Structures are given as C-alpha cells and as structure tokens.
Amino acid sequence: xQLEHFQAFIFDLDGTLIDSExxxxxxxxxxxxxxxxxxLAEADALEFRGNTSLWLAGELVRRHxxxxxxxxxxxxxxxxxxxxxxxxxxxxxxxxxxxxSERRPLAVASNSPRHFVEMALAQVGLLECFGVVTTxxxxxxxxxxxxxIHLTLHRLGxxxxxxxxxxxxxxxxxxxxxxxxxxxxxxxGTLEDAGxxxxxxxxxxxxxxxxxxxxxxxxxxxx
Numbered sequence: 696x697q698l699e700h701f702q703a704f705i706f707d708l709d710g711t712l713i714d715s716e717x718x719x720x721x722x723x724x725x726x727x728x729x730x731x732x733x734x735l736a737e738a739d740a741l742e743f744r745g746n747t748s749l750w751l752a753g754e755l756v757r758r759h760x761x762x763x764x765x766x767x768x769x770x771x772x773x774x775x776x777x778x779x780x781x782x783x784x785x786x787x788x789x790x791x792x793x794x795x796s797e798r799r800p801l802a803v804a805s806n807s808p809r810h811f812v813e814m815a816l817a818q819v820g821l822l823e824c825f826g827v828v829t830t831x832x833x834x835x836x837x838x839x840x841x842x843x844i845h846l847t848l849h850r851l852g853x854x855x856x857x858x859x860x861x862x863x864x865x866x867x868x869x870x871x872x873x874x875x876x877x878x879x880x881x882x883x884g885t886l887e888d889a890g891x892x893x894x895x896x897x898x899x900x901x902x903x904x905x906x907x908x909x910x911x912x913x914x915x916x917x918x
Contacts, residue, residue, distance in 0.1 A: 696877065696897050698905060702857040704795060705847055705871075706825075708805040710863040711881050712788050713815055715780070715807075716744065722776035723748050723768075730771055731756065731763035744864075747806075747831070748772045773811070782818035785883045787901030792824050794906045802827035804847045806837045806866070827851055838866045844874035868896065879904070 698704075709715045720743055724735045733755060735743075743751055752765035752772075795801065801824055805812050809830040816822035829847040836842045848855060855875030862868050863881045871878045880898045 701859040703800040726771040731761040782815040796824040839869035841873035
C-alpha cells in the first residue's frame with residue numbers, strides 16, 4: 696500500500712493515536728463505585744471496550760439490580776476523566792500526523808464524544824492538524840456501523856477509494872471496510888480483537904509508517 700496514492704487520511708483516536716482507554720476505564724470504575732456501590736469485574740472491563748459509558752452503566756444497573764441512574768453515572772465518569780486525564784500519544788504518532796498534515800487533509804472519526812476528542816487533541820497539540828473531526832455526537836450509529844466513516848468522507852468531499860483509514864480494533868476495521876475504505880491497523884500493544892478480520896490488512900506501528908516524500912522517516916515496514 697502506497698500512502699501517497701490516497702487523497703486524505705482518516706484516524707481513529709482512542710487506542711490509535713492516544714493511549715486513553717485505561718483512563719476511561721478507571722473513571723468509569725470510579726463512577727460505578729461512587730454512585731452504584733459496584734466494583735467492576737474483569738468481564739465488565741472487557742465489555743467496556745468499544746461501548747459507551749452510558750450503555751454499559753445501563754447494562755450493569757439492569758443486570759445487578761443496582762439503585763443508580765445510568766445517565767448520572769456516565770456524567771460522573773466524564774467529570775472524573777476530565778479531572779484526571781492527561782493525553783499521551785503513542786510513539787511516532789505526532790511526527791506522522793504533523794508530516795502528513797502539510798500534504799493531505801486529515802480527519803478524525805471517533806466513537807468518543809466531541810468534547811473529549813477535542814480536549815485530547817488539544818492537549819497533545821494536534822487539534823489544528825485535523826480539518827474534519829467526526830464523533831459519536833454526529834451520528835446515530837457508532838462503529839462498527841459505517842455511518843461515521845461515510846459522514847467523514849462527505850465532509851472531506853472524497854470517495855472511499857481516495858481515503859485510507861488508520862484504526863486499532865475490529866470495530867474500526869469493520870466500519871472502514873463497510874464504507875469501502877482501505878485500512879491500516881496500528882499495533883500499539885493493544886491490537887487483540889481484530890482476529891481473522893485483519894487478514895490481508897497492513898499492520899504497522901507509527902514509527903515504521905512512511906512519511907511524505909522528502910520528509911525524513913523512520914525505517915519503513917511493509918507499507
């Protein structure tokens with residue numbers, strides 16, 4: 696896959712550009728403990744990935760007969776998250792984004808809400824690199840539904856064959872494929888759920904991805 700052939704890039708955020716999932720999980724666990732008196736089990740933590748806090752809070756309240764308001768739990772989760780969160784980019788992500796932002800339109804398509812996405816990107820100094828930011832607030836269906844990718848393509852003014860999507864999970868991979876886009880999977884140490892879906896999909900790390908022609912790059916991988 697030659698990245699130079701694509702007219703724009705779409706990036707997932709959580710688990711792709713920034714290592715945010717542990718922060719989300721800790722904040723959600725705190726909210727559940729404070730407001731529902733419930734300590735997350737390991738199975739709950741696994742279920743958290745790829746789902747919204749509101750959805751999982753509702754599921755746990757229903758399953759365990761908890762006396763708590765799922766909406767308030769989700770609100771408290773974000774209060775705790777914003778109090779504690781410090782965005783941390785994966786190694787090589789910033790250099791890749793900044794290098795390509797001078798050559799291609801870049802977009803973010805994230806299952807997180809807009810207020811979190813923009814805060815995280817601002818913290819790491821990359822918000823200005825993305826001309827399009829699409830979040831779960833903009834769509835009716837989250838990934839793995841392709842609606843978010845379709846909307847991002849529309850905002851970019853491009854077709855699926857003109858864009859490559861950078862993802863880290865089966866949810867994102869499925870959404871991008873359903874939208875008809877090429878995909879690169881980022882192995883940031885959490886690439887566990889792509890499984891057979893990833894057959895034939897390039898897998899890389901940020902430092903090994905090629906930079907634009909004329910920009911110094913780390914040793915490139917198979918891409």
